[in-house]
Amino acid sequence: MIRWPKVKCGQLLLRDPHHQRGPRGLSHALGRQLAAAGSGPVLTCALNKQRPAASGTRALLHVHSSPFSTLVKSAARDRIMASSEEVFVGSIDQGTTSSRFLIFDKAGEPVAVHQEEFSQIYPNPGWHEHDPDEIVQSVQNCIEGALKKFEQDGHSKDSIKAIGITNQRETTVVWDNKTGEPLYNAIVWTDTRTAALARELKARPDSDKLTDVCGLPISTYPSVTKLLWLLKNEEKVTKAYEAGTLAFGTIDAWLIYKLNGGPTNNVFVSDPTNASRTMFMDIHKLKYSEQMLDFFSYEFDVRKIHLPEIVPSSDAKAFGKIDSGSLKGWPIMGCLGDQSAALVGQKGFEPGAAKNTYGTGCFLLYNVGEKPVISTHGLLATVAYDFGTPVYALEGSIAVAGSGVKFLMENLGFSHASHKITELAEQVPDNGGLVFVTAFSGLFAPYWIDDAHGTMFGITHHTKRGHIARATLEAVCFQTKAILDAMEKDSGHKLAELKVDGGMSNSALCMQTQADLVRIPIVRPKMRETTALGAGIAAGFAAKVWKSFDELKEINTAGETKFEPAMEEAASKKMFKKWEKAVSMSRGWLAEEEAEAGHKEEAKEISEGAAKNEEASEV
Template identity: 70%
Template sequence: MPTEEQISSAANPQPVPKADVAGSDGGHLDETKLEKFFIGSIDQGTTSTRFIIFDGVGHPVASHQVEFTQMYPQSGWHEHDPREIIESVYDCIEHATKKFIDQGHEISDIKAIGITNQRETTVVWDTKTGEPLHNAIAWPDTRTKGMVRDLKERDGAEDLLQICGLPLSTYPSSVKLLWLLRNVESVQKAYEEGRLSFGTMDTWILWNLNGGLEKDVFVTDATNASRTMFMNLHTVKYDDTLLDFFGLDTKKIRLPKIVPSACPDSFGSMASGILKGIRIAGCLGDQSAALVGQQGFSPGCAKNTYGTGCFLLYNVGDKPVISNHGLLATVAYHFGRKPVYALEGSIAVAGSGVKFLMNNLGFITHSDKISDLAASVEDNGGCVFVTAFSGLFAPYWIDDAKGTIFGITQHTERGHIARATLEATCFQTKAILDAMERDSGHRLAELAVDGGMSNSNLCMQTQANIIGIPVDRPAMRETTSLGAAIAAGFAVDIWKEFDELKEINQKDRMIFQPSISKEESAKMFKKWGRAVEMCRGWLDSDESNGDF
């Protein structure tokens, strides 16, 4: 068995400070000046809402977070109360701003507010009263499975991907809205009477923060609009072909105006509360915000957020790239010039795989102990864990796969399975990045990372080894909130040159360099590929739950 010292060393391989890497630039921000300017960031996520106040260098100086109710009325259904979410936004703003004031700052020091939000989550409300007509249907909700199957059989279904960059699935807002129109009487009635307002979470928040009916600020940014299946990815406008496919009459439903992600005027200002009068100047969907927060401004830049699952965004420049390898095409950000586009891939199981070992198998008592357990062995002992708990997502899209561990012998220990669990996320990340490079034609130079699993040095070193390029981890990992702040700050000239944005949050970043040969990495990935092929077919078509 490895000694305690060896375990500690293996669990925490030491990355290199980015400042020490050849070619790194120390940055050119006027820190003395920028530390006097502040931007608020509303980060409205799937399970909680936060408000963080950043200075002009990108340092968080005050924050507050509130969790809100998750509703699961039926299996596969996932809903939020739109009113509770607005209350959580005001609550977070109030508490964080009071902390800011307690530090000796003035409210007038906050120059603007940005918003980032859970994407695809769908809200409908009465245009005349402003009252929600149903709970918001959250992005992971799968109640529309049957509807999606039927839609795929419609004429024109095969053309949608080329127009909007998204395949028909349960994720986009379009099918959620369609379900509401077909199944909720109050929504049907509002539609027929021409008083139905539709929006993603950003639109609902902006409309309310601006005072609702009084000012009627009814907008969405291009990144959120690109997740609805209603927007033409090439024109960044609503598309009649798409709207006709879903049977929507724009005389009966109000769709928010699509505006750039950074704009000094389009998003209005706070109508009430402790920050009344402060301008709202930026808005980005959460994964786009993370790319901006990671300074992914050049084609070939990519970020991976390791949360419950993983979301990878890969900058492809100012022309959309429609994937031929199972990825999504989306707007990365739109800062008032040309929109910049990205390819996106998602992994269903990342941090949830660690929780599976902890909660279901009792391997560890806390998720941050996974690295120590994985480092208790020298390698995976021949184990490969395909964590297909609900099939495999991009770029495989294997619906009939189940979670499968290969290579177990009488010598297999918990540490081997722990290491194989971390490696599963890293292997899937490589598969997506390979697909992104084939689709985009851009070679990836390094991968920026954030999210819970990025805290593990062992996991990030493994990731660098498997993808064969450096992994770049920031010291300040609130990159999603920072992205919204950057959009707002850029709109109000806190940063006047685009190149300045590349220097934000660059201090104390760490680089994980690959430490194994390309041949060894390729051998590992080849074995992973065999395991993926062998995990197919566990779910028969006549099995409702996949159980025998």
């Protein structure tokens, strides 16, 4: 139940988020409820004539009576939200394919949003880049667009108390700290150009000791391999390093730096949920690790690179203020990597809570409490959030989720509407024996196979487009099942339920398949902007919009959908066994490519590794 303001008179803003009533209908509904309760008339009202807002119809009521508790309880039964004053938080949601700015009210409802896509740059196979300046511009455009809608709906920007940021993680930006200009495109988290470098690092002495310090294994995924590649291969980056002006950061650090005016104010910070993805941070101390810096300084002294200061995820001053535009002077008070933000937005504050975000990739986070758990089953140890006391999580990362659907649309000529892919998959009763290992960037958790490539198994004369669509959705569900199995082994506990969000969670078929495979309920909220909401919550705590987790308990609970396992367990196990076989067969493809490119020693190493794994799987 919503917590209602305890006032006896004054202005009361009512909203119907379900768009079922006009302004007069709101007051009439209250009157009917109060009359039924025998309370008599308790208010007079002056109704505004504004059009419905994104959050629903609004009516401004002037309350002139004392039995307010009766009023608000009646309003609650009638599903009307109320607040004694307008209080909002803004949220910058900077993702892999688009940027957005959302404005949330205190009840966690989005009242305005603006989204803008930006360029995806693929210079070579396996390479994925973004233009850092274009990202900043897209964010600024989104702020202006959402604010325009917000003010058109009759709100004042003065009621926005703070701004939060959530962002794609691992994506690496390098710039000159004197000019503030980027030195290369941002290398995106999905990029695999560093595969050979990752193998080189794994072969170095003591590489097996790093995960205990930073929580991550060496792979193409963390930011450090991308940074080292830039130092080795890009002259502008090397020159800035030699001049002592090279700055490195993940997208959060870059955005905060630029939104604060760049070198003019030089606000250069990162929160632990992002800093933990670089491999430079000691996950136990939330500080840069001398051991990690030593290990990665074998060719370039990374201590000469300017690294952002690590600050808590929720802080009233550390992130500075926006330096230009309509929200100039507005404080940035929260910052969370996107997957941590989704856990916060799903209110996963208790140990044992878990969420899975089905976006461009797919990311499952499991709250393990105030001490990190270093996985022995292929998962990552990461920071869930730091609101004064750090809370940790186990994470399973899947490189390809929504991007697999996009692949069908853009590369194979399937429908250019993502919901049509689900409709196509629903036209067939099952996958027709087809298994699609969507290893476009290798395989992430819990497998960590860099040399796997996308492969389809089981194609016959009877294979239809619907089977391919279904197998693409199922690939995400299979990998989630593998991650959950690993999490249960690491934690020693079986999850009671899994909360979900992200674009692919809109597919009922996909969510039902997920429930069938993992054998626990899948819970999907009605309002799925949980990642952006999480950043808003981080900022809101610093701004005292909310003061405790208890105040958030009822946020975003109405209209949940629960998917229960429906398939027989034996059939589910059979499907997953076939998937595991397909994964083992997807290995080793990179070896042939590298041999053709002249990297024969590396190719031999990969082939031998694949053969050993094949033998082990047969045993």
